[in-house]
Amino acid sequence: MTSLQGKDILRASDLTMDEVELIMRTAFQFERMMGTGQRIASLSGSVLATLFYEPSTRTRLSFESAMLRMGGQVISVAEARLSSSAAKGETLFDTGKMIENYADVVVIRHPTVGSAAELADGAAIPVINGGDGAGEHPTQALLDLFTIRKEKGRVEGLTVALVGDLRNGRTVHSLCSLLANFGTRFYFVAPPGLTMPTAITGPLRNLGVEVIETDSVRSAAVDSDILYVIRLQKERFEDQLEYERLKGSYVVDADLVKASKPGVTILHPLPRVDEIKSEVDAYEGAAYFRQAANGVVVRMALLALVLGRI
Numbered sequence: 001m002t003s004l005q006g007k008d009i010l011r012a013s014d015l016t017m018d019e020v021e022l023i024m025r026t027a028f029q030f031e032r033m034m035g036t037g038q039r040i041a042s043l044s045g046s047v048l049a050t051l052f053y054e055p056s057t058r059t060r061l062s063f064e065s066a067m068l069r070m071g072g073q074v075i076s077v078a079e080a081r082l083s084s085s086a087a088k089g090e091t092l093f094d095t096g097k098m099i100e101n102y103a104d105v106v107v108i109r110h111p112t113v114g115s116a117a118e119l120a121d122g123a124a125i126p127v128i129n130g131g132d133g134a135g136e137h138p139t140q141a142l143l144d145l146f147t148i149r150k151e152k153g154r155v156e157g158l159t160v161a162l163v164g165d166l167r168n169g170r171t172v173h174s175l176c177s178l179l180a181n182f183g184t185r186f187y188f189v190a191p192p193g194l195t196m197p198t199a200i201t202g203p204l205r206n207l208g209v210e211v212i213e214t215d216s217v218r219s220a221a222v223d224s225d226i227l228y229v230i231r232l233q234k235e236r237f238e239d240q241l242e243y244e245r246l247k248g249s250y251v252v253d254a255d256l257v258k259a260s261k262p263g264v265t266i267l268h269p270l271p272r273v274d275e276i277k278s279e280v281d282a283y284e285g286a287a288y289f290r291q292a293a294n295g296v297v298v299r300m301a302l303l304a305l306v307l308g309r310i
């Protein structure tokens with residue numbers, strides 16, 4: 001039995017370094033086994049519930065695909081805000097109490113920070129946070145880490161530029177808390193008003209992590225091994241005029257790639273809007289579609305581990 005069995009995955013910082021390593025090792029092992037056509041540890045008889053109160057393509061489908069590929073079953077409420085009892089005023093705590101009778105593990109995405117934790121308070125089964133508002137998205141950070149290891153051959157000692165709406169982007173919040181354990185140097189590149197919250201930069205600096213904040217993508221790109229780009233999180237803007245004003249304020253195009261550190265790897269959790277030009281897709285270091293594909297094996301590993309079936 002591992003310490004991940006039965007565990008809620010709510011924030012990246014909930015995971016110990018040993019747990020992160022175990023998830024990575026398991027995901028690499030699953031990837032090798034799938035490559036040779038072997039079947040993976042069966043989750044037959046287990047049920048995953050996906051409860052999505054916000055739009056999703058990759059997170060929901062890759063979790064569901066991961067479960068089905070291991071012989072498990074899936075029940076799902078997409079558009080839960082409209083079609084579940086939340087529309088009648090049910091609390092997430094009560095939803096948690098109920099859902100533990102229907103499933104063995106649940107993934108939730110919700111617009112409110114702390115929503116996954118509230119569901120977990122009610123549910124006795126493991127709860128996985130698939131994104132809580134502008135809070136965290138820990139499983140995206142795990143697949144980002146897996147991707148970095150695959151693309152670079154290592155994670156230790158890299159310089160990583162996080163570029164975009166760092167105030168509202170939950171994937172970067174989780175990712176920097178994971179990478180802080182690997183001697184990463186950071187550039188935080190954001191337009192004014194969308195900088196990384198001090199609740200994140202403060203603890204990083206206290207840990208002795210080097211953080212350089214700038215609004216110039218170019219100055220970060222010449223010195224970074226990885227450019228991790230996110231879109232402006234339109235749905236989090238109270239003032240849509242501010243969104244329109246900031247739209248297009250940072251763009252990764254072929255020119256920027258040319259000016260970047262040679263061999264730079266470009267990541268993006270997707271969906272992209274206009275922040276990475278399609279002309280960049282042909283560049284060999286443009287790894288965002290490979291990154292999305294890695295979501296399946298990483299989520300297979302996570303499900304098998306929290307269900308204690310490995």
Ligand code: NCD
Pocket residue numbers: 058059131137140170171230231269270271
């Ligand atoms: C991200 C999310 O939902 O936070 N998407 C994803 O899960 N790959 C990124 C985003 O929506 O910008």
